[in-house]
Amino acid sequence: xxxxxxxxxxxxxxxxxxxxxxxxxxxxxxxxxxxxxxxxxxxxxxxxxxxxxxxxxxxxxxxxxxxxxxxxxxxxxxxxxxxxxxxxxxxxxxxxxxxxxxxxxxxxxxxxxxxxxxxxxxxxxxxxxxxxxxxxxxxxxxxxxxxxxxxxxxxxxxxxxxxxxxxxxxxxxxxxxxxxxxxxxxxxxxxxxxxxxxxxxxxxxxxxxxxxxxxxxxxxxxxxxxx
Amino acid sequence: xxxxxxxxxxxxxxxxxxxxxxxxxxxxxxxxxxxxxxxxxxxxxxxxxxxxxxxxxxxxxxxxxxxxxxxxxxxxxxxxxxxxxxxxxxxxxxxxxxxxxxxxxxxxxxxxxxxxxxxxxxxxxxxxxxxxxxxxxxxxxxxxxxxxxxxxxxxxxxxxxxxxxxxxxxxxxxxxxxxxxxxxxxxxxxxxxxxxxxxxxxxxxxxxxxxxxxxxxxxxxxxxxxx
DNA sequence: ATCTTTTAATGAACACCGTTAGTCTACCAC
DNA sequence: GTGGTAGACTAACGGTGTTCATTAAAAGAT
Numbered sequence: 001x002x003x004x005x006x007x008x009x010x011x012x013x014x015x016x017x018x019x020x021x022x023x024x025x026x027x028x029x030x031x032x033x034x035x036x037x038x039x040x041x042x043x044x045x046x047x048x049x050x051x052x053x054x055x056x057x058x059x060x061x062x063x064x065x066x067x068x069x070x071x072x073x074x075x076x077x078x079x080x081x082x083x084x085x086x087x088x089x090x091x092x093x094x095x096x097x098x099x100x101x102x103x104x105x106x107x108x109x110x111x112x113x114x115x116x117x118x119x120x121x122x123x124x125x126x127x128x129x130x131x132x133x134x135x136x137x138x139x140x141x142x143x144x145x146x147x148x149x150x151x152x153x154x155x156x157x158x159x160x161x162x163x164x165x166x167x168x169x170x171x172x173x174x175x176x177x178x179x180x181x182x183x184x185x186x187x188x189x190x191x192x193x194x195x196x197x198x199x200x201x202x203x204x205x206x207x208x209x210x211x212x213x214x215x216x217x218x219x220x221x222x223x224x225x226x227x
Numbered sequence: 228x229x230x231x232x233x234x235x236x237x238x239x240x241x242x243x244x245x246x247x248x249x250x251x252x253x254x255x256x257x258x259x260x261x262x263x264x265x266x267x268x269x270x271x272x273x274x275x276x277x278x279x280x281x282x283x284x285x286x287x288x289x290x291x292x293x294x295x296x297x298x299x300x301x302x303x304x305x306x307x308x309x310x311x312x313x314x315x316x317x318x319x320x321x322x323x324x325x326x327x328x329x330x331x332x333x334x335x336x337x338x339x340x341x342x343x344x345x346x347x348x349x350x351x352x353x354x355x356x357x358x359x360x361x362x363x364x365x366x367x368x369x370x371x372x373x374x375x376x377x378x379x380x381x382x383x384x385x386x387x388x389x390x391x392x393x394x395x396x397x398x399x400x401x402x403x404x405x406x407x408x409x410x411x412x413x414x415x416x417x418x419x420x421x422x423x424x425x426x427x428x429x430x431x432x433x434x435x436x437x438x439x440x441x442x443x444x445x446x447x448x449x450x451x452x453x454x
Numbered sequence: 455a456t457c458t459t460t461t462a463a464t465g466a467a468c469a470c471c472g473t474t475a476g477t478c479t480a481c482c483a484c
Numbered sequence: 485g486t487g488g489t490a491g492a493c494t495a496a497c498g499g500t501g502t503t504c505a506t507t508a509a510a511a512g513a514t
Contacts, residue, residue: 007481011491036472048474049492057472112339114407121413129413157425162417165404166425173400177392180339185347186356190389198384198393206433234510238462263501275503276463284501 015053017043019064030105031061031113058116065109072099076136082226085146086204086217091226092140093171093200100175101192112176140164154209163207170203242280244270246291257332258288258340285343292336299326303363309453312373313431313444318453319367320398320427327402328419339403367391381436390434397430 021042025034036057040047054060075095082088100107121129128134132142144167145160147153157163174195181187189195205211221227248269252261263284267274281287302322309315327334348356355361359369371394372387374380384390401422408414416422432438448454 007490014491035470037470046493047472048494051473052491112403112407115411115413117410117412125413159417159421161415162421162425165417165422166401166429169400169404169422169426170397170430171400172404173396173398174393176339176403177396177399180341183344184342185344186342186352188388190386190392194386194389195393195396198389199396202393202430202433203397204433206429206431206438211433211438234461241462262499264499273464274501275465278502279462 011053014043018045018050018053018060019067022060022064023068026061026064026105026109027103031109034061061109062115065106068103068106069110072096073134073136075099076139077133080133080139084217084220085143085150086152086208086213087221087226088143089140089147089167090200090204090217090221092143093167093203094196096171097175097178097196101178104179107175108179111172112179137164137168140168152209152213153207157207167203167207170199174199238280241270245272245277245280245287246294249287249291250295253288253291253332253336254330258336261288288336289342292333295330295333296337299323300361300363302326303366304360307360307366311444311447312370312377313379313435313440314448314453315370316367316374316394317427317431317444317448319370320394320430321423323398324402324405324423328405331406334402335406338399339406364391364395367395379436379440380434384434394430394434397426401426 018039021039022034024042025038034057036047036050039060040050050060054063076092079088079091079095082091100111130138132139141160141164144164148158148160148163153163178189178192178195181189201214205214208214218227245266248266249261251269252265261284263274263277266287267277277287281290303319306315306318306322309318327338357365359366368387368391371391375385375387375390380390405416405419405422408416428441432441435441445454
């Protein structure tokens with residue numbers, strides 16, 4: 001059945017052309033600027049044809065973001081070479097913010113827009129979600145757990161999940177504010193770089209049993225050219 | 228010209244009925260659920276009539292949110308009775324998050340949606356914006372400045388604007404994550420109360436010259452029944 | 455009391471949007 | 485060849501924000 005393979009290949013190719021057309025509109029103008037009709041026009045198809053390949057607009061956009069966000073995961077996982085969990089946490093946070101700001105609309109879609117609660121994760125998804133070698137969140141939480149186990153954090157901070165989510169909240173806050181308010185004339189934002197360093201320093205120092213360790217870690221990172 | 232006054236009163240009354248109808252749809256179902264036609268139906272007017280009173284849908288929604296957010300400002304300003312700037316900062320943050328979560332859609336509209344950059348603040352606005360007795364942000368920044376002047380923060384933290392925005396980023400992060408992801412099956416969020424306390428503790432402790440002061444302050448607040 | 459100006463509200467339309475039902479057609483397995 | 489399948493198409497439905505010419509009524513001026 002070579003022809004069957006070919007048909008499958010063709011199908012995938014069409015889907016990819018759809019997703020690429022969608023991406024082009026999306027990155028430059030955001031979700032609302034992507035209309036099924038515009039996508040269809042771009043690839044010289046009829047709007048209805050898109051529904052052969054995707055359930056609806058939301059699923060289409062989600063699929064596109066999902067693929068593109070593999071890049072964030074891959075970039076994050078690269079940090080497994082960093083031995084010290086504190087340094088790993090710091091670099092994860094910095095990378096996360098940077099990525100979000102370089103992909104504003106993707107970030108908005110993934111982390112600032114509620115997803116329909118109908119799409120539940122499969123068992124396979126659940127497995128991935130908890131594997132630090134496959135999932136960025138799990139990777140980060142693993143670093144937190146290591147730090148806790150090594151007694152790096154204050155003794156009252158034993159809940160890795162809560163600590164992870166608090167750190168996430170901090171970096172998400174900086175990212176989200178930059179995305180939504182960077183050109184808001186009602187607000188005079190301090191330089192982004194300063195805000196990034198501040199939030200990372202403050203969060204980590206506030207969690208560390210020995211706050212001085214932050215500066216040692218940063219000095220070491222600078223020495224290694226990783227900061 | 229008594230009749231002129233009456234006409235003005237009537238106009239204001241219609242505007243208010245529009246805003247109230249809009250609010251009702253908005254709080255329960257969000258921005259997208261509010262359509263000009265639905266609002267018009269609710270007050271038994273024609274859709275076009277709304278454009279006599281408001282430039283467009285966005286301005287209408289913005290005006291509604293603006294009014295409702297007076298409540299946040301008023302609630303924040305109440306904290307001027309708290310003498311210690313550190314405690315004031317802490318309570319501001321807690322109140323901010325609480326308010327955001329009790330008014331999810333309003334918060335989303337005000338702080339998670341970019342505003343059209345065409346509407347510049349007037350000179351009067353600019354005056355208000357910098358008056359701690361009228362503006363919540365200025366009030367908060369003033370507390371930060373006090374804390375800095377009193378030597379409460381680490382010596383390298385001298386930029387009140389940056390510190391304010393970093394603290395804001397933290398509380399915004401918690402609020403925004405709760406709003407967008409509270410019913411996300413892909414995420415197991417720690418209890419909200421725990422995340423609130425954690426972020427406030429961590430942020431403040433990370434900034435304080437003497438981290439132990441956080442616990443003293445919290446103890447004092449608990450004694451006074453303010454926490 | 456009549457005439458003019460102003461203004462809120464209307465009806466009808468425009469240009470979009472996401473989505474669907476029914477149809478056509480090219481290909482595949484038999 | 486025949487029947488079935490699946491991708492693409494045409495046409496439409498019901499919705500959206502918004503505009504514009506027109507009405508009707510009230511206000512002000514003479």
